Amino acid sequence: MKDMELSKEQVDRKRKKWISAVLLLLIGLLLFFTLFSNTLQSVTLPKVRAEPAASGGVTYKLERSGVLQPVNQADLLNLAGWRIQKVLVKEGEAVKKGQKLVLYDSSSAERELEDEIAQLKKQSIALENIQDQFKLSMVDGDESAIRSVRRELATRNIDISMQQRKIDGLREQLNRQKELTAPFNGIVMKLNAVEGLASNGQPDIVVSNLDLGYQLTFVADGELVDRFTLVVRQPIELRVASEEGNQPARSLEGTIVEITDADSRMVDSPEGGAGATATVRQKQLRIHVADADLKGGEQVTVKLERASSGRGWLVPNEAIHREGERRFILKVEQQRGALGNVFVARKVLIEAIEATEWETMIPADRLYEGDLIILESSEPLQNGNRIRLQ
Amino acid sequence: MKKWGFLCVPLGWARWMRRDAAAAWLFLAPSAAGFAVFYLIPFVMGVMYSFMSNTSGGQFAGLANYRELLASDSFRKAAYNTFYFSAVSVPLMLALSLGLALLLNRQIYFRKWLRTSYVLPLVVPVASVIIIWQMIFDWNGALNYILSWFGIDRVDWMKTESARNVVIAVYLWKNIGYNVILFLAGLQQIPKDYYETAQIEGAGRFRQFFGVTLVYLTTTTFFVVIMSIINSFKVFRETYLMAGDYPHDSIYMLQHYMNNMFISLDIQKLTAAAALMVCGIMVIVFGLFGLERRYRQFME
């Protein structure tokens, strides 16, 4: 009986030992998780970066720069290949119509002209001889001699007029080629001429036509051009960057004179993953500017901005994912639990109303005020995945 | 055997103790101070408020608050429900726990394990098992499922009069173990030879039970009754957690009423109701004490 009591007590003690061990283990476990649950969470949950979606409309921007080119310019050169005697203007200089620009060395041509004149004189003297012969034959009355002399006389007259024309041509060439003059009011755009050398095949001087103005040509995405409803003959504002930077940029008014199709451009599609490309339709625009102060070659900028008419949520393009034909974004959903809030990634299907290169506007009913859009995450997310906000 | 000794003065040490009065108050000081601040003074204040027209700077209003309170339907309903619940559940509890204690007191295997399983509900936190009660007593719950086997229609347990039965069931589940161990202690204190004597005198089992067991369990029974009444007030916690501030009318207890009066800041009604409840409890307790004393005198 006493033994039994004893063993019973032992059993009881053993049981108590067990229970206290379990109890301590439990408390220890709870303490452990109290201290480390945050750490465990950070290890197991994908970390995301999220931002609230902005409400508003998309602002389209078209910004292109280029150098103003003259609409019309003349390449002036000496076809005869004469040596350049003197250059009268400098590059960038404004010239009046008819102003002398370059003088050429014309001595060889002058010499040729004198030779030809001498030739003419010789022919005149020869003609006089023939006339004398003619008179003599008229006196003789020899019919056949008269006819022969008369033919001779006509030939000589033709030769002389030919020679005369040759001389006239030479003289005119000399007058023309010995100098280059400005064909119109303009500006010396380029000066290749070097005194003492003959021209090397390039135009010796390039003069722009001031009266016809300048133009800017650039290429833009077709969609954007449509978005701004740009059409030919539409006025457009240009800004001239000041050269020193201390003067305010000047604004000019130009006119679109031409819109033509340009080559499409290939871009990396951000939605399709690595390596995927998409073609973007492009257009070339030519804008004409007429302004007295322009000299050509200025750096000008076209800057257009336009807010879209509709309003919605603006989502950065990097937040948009593509799944087949459908596009979606992931937003942060806060699930209120009795034990605190839980953040979950929730898929929101979207259709873009309007989009720019960096953001997309989606309909206003897709999101609520203050919804956070997931921009990036440490792991690929599925709908309903639990996440940890950065 | 001394019974209810905590109300009696142990005799014979008066002289020695008189010198101890100062020491006694020293020992008592922390408890008495805290008890006064957190129980006694609030209680007196509560009684005072119940006679005033306003909590702060109010005037003596006599029994106006009580008149108003007694005129209030919801108070009457709450008081009735509380009384009804105690009146039904306490006898039920007594019978069940006494029965279980008697069975457990007999030759039986695994007695200790069984006792443990009866007491365990007592230590299980209410909040932990609320979900289980919901699973059982829901409109789609397990109980209705079982009833459907027998072709009995569903009962909306929490939203009809049956809510009373639910509360009684929960109360029994939770407190039966407590009373079983009280009765067990009482049974174990009955000397074996009483039964032997009764047997020799030719008393049957039935007589033995009424003549010996019940008689000697009287004191325990009184205590069990008091504890059961007190615990029956505590069942509010379960109903509150299960059904919220405004449960079905049939289980709207005085505690609900007081709680809601507190939330709606109707201090007068609350304190008056509290004072009435205290009176009620005191009447019951002193009544039981008196009954017990008379019974003991009668026995002796």
Add this chain to the structure above:
Amino acid sequence: MRVIRMIQKGLLTALMGVFGLLLLFPIVITFTNSLMTEQELTINYGVIGKLTEVTSSGAETFVNLKWLPDKVTLEQYGELLVYSPNYLLLFWNSAGLVVPIIIGQTVVAALAAYAFAKLNFRGRDSLFLVYLLTMLMPFQVTLVPNYIMADKLGLLHSTGAVILPGVFAAFGVFMLRQFMLHIPYAYIEAAKMDGAGHFRIFLTIILPMVKSGLAALVILLFVDYWNMVEQPLIFINDPFKQPLSVFLSRLSGEWDTVFAASMLYMAPMVLLFLYAETYFIEGVQLSGIKG
């Protein structure tokens, strides 16, 4: 004859066993369900709080109480411990309320119980009766004055408003007095002869002799205050300072955690009870019977 006895005993045991299982049912089912996946629970219990639907086969929907999980998993516990740090916060809140109350009440009550049990002074019994009566009152009775008192003491909305009334509650005094009454005066007298003061008597004689009473008190207080709902609900308005008991009831329907949460909440109590079951039972019995 012996066989009949054994059969009788066996039948009785079986009957009692069935009843015991009925009582244990909520605990067991909480445990087994805490090992189920959220999916399984949603399928089986999703209909709670909904209107009845009739399925295509004509059967009505009911809760499908399940004993055993299809797949045993610790998912719920992981969810609770790793991803719901608030649960642990509230758990420690509960502990932070209960432990000071237990320590405080045990110390305060032991001192007072000694005075009530072994010292004589005028008005002792009437004072004790007052203690006893407050023990019987529901919490709501002193709700308003308590609230005003807490407000005046600057305790409102702090844990102090819950802890201090707990520390000075009458229950501990009552129970320890019951235990101390059993100590024969002879011990005290002997010590007195040796010239010991009251405090030394209290420390060296009384306390060691009511060790089991203290243990029982600790468990009973733990049971009582771990369970506390009304007081924190009213006195603590910061949801993150409240104990788990208030919170757990709001978890119903959150199938991913609710059973594990219940389980973890009851585990310390159940373990402590099993550890000190004898003290607990002795404490309950002694407080009720002897004296």
